Amino acid sequence: MFDRGITNPKFVDALKKWPRWQAIISDKDLFVGIRKECINIYYQGCSLFKISYKEPQLILETHYKYLVHPNVKKPLVSWEGERPAVKDRVDEILIQEFELDLLKKSSRWYAEDEKVGVHSILKSNGNIVDVEVALSPKSDDETEAEDQDPKVRRVADRIDFAAIQKKGGNACIVFFEAKRFHNGELRSQIFKPAVIEQVKRYEAFIEKYRLNLEESYRKVCKNLFELTPDRIHELVKDVTGGRKQLTVDSDVRLVIFDFSADEDNGRDWRDHKKVLCDYFQDRLLMKGKPHKFTRGISN
Secondary structure (H helix, E strand, O other), X not given: OOOOEOOOHHHHHHHHHOHHHHHHHHOOOOEEEEOEOOEEEEEOOEEEEEEEEEOOEEEEEOOHHHHEOOOOOOOOOOOXXXXXXXXXXXXXXXXXXXXXXXXXXXXXXXOOHHHHHHHHHHHHOOOEEEEEEEXXXXXXXHHHHHHOOHHHHOOOOXXXXXXXXXXXXXXXXXXXXXXXXXXXXXXXXXXXXXXXXHHXXXXXXXXXXXXXXXXXXXXXXXXXXXXOOOOOOHHHHHHHOOOOOEEEOOOOEEEEEOOOHHHHOOHHHHHHHHHHHHHHXXXXXXXXXXXXOOOOOOO
16 A cells, blocks of 8 residues: 555644754755655655654654754763763753754754665656655654664665656656665676666555556655745646646656766676666666766656
């Protein structure tokens, strides 16, 4: 089952009235991920915090690791005896207020290179409507727990991002799996790269839950229209206003980045690339650097 979107109008109203909300949606480094009755705010692949609603107020949650002050002058904690004297330095070590810049700076320690590259792609494509999409029967709570465990994240069935594109006169949600060139899942000694089996699982899930996906992303478009009016794509407006139907494409695109021309033309890579080209054909998208990577994504 797949479910996305906020249906509680009181939650939407509370966000609009929250003074911090405008700062969040004005920050081009942050991505608003609509989940089931909650929102995750992402920065460089890290879920900085989660926003939910319990009448009459908003509830914010973040992992404690992001609360360690990035500018602490003396990071070492000393003690005599058996217990560290951390209590005496709580004000210095922990961020006491909701400060976006400090949260972002603290999270950089946990941002993987591949996710940093994906973040650059997100900033270049205004039609991306979702990130870290759990294409599995797991709940949002389970996948959010995985966000904080790098070992689990590497095997979780979550695709990197989804974009809205024009297709056949209507709007279509298209999914993208992104890999750095040196990711071992793009290669195999027997020329059966793991990424192909990974994408096949995604495509099977999309086919099975197509109606749930379409309904969910209609709700997501409505939420984005209401909550982020200054940064939404025209197609999102068209879907929300009923001017275009919304469909879902089950053919996943593979995005590869972070390589040189010599590496792309190298003999060691040639056979692996052929296997990927044979499977993905024009759905294989490659660019040396993730910066301004828009071909095949922005439509």
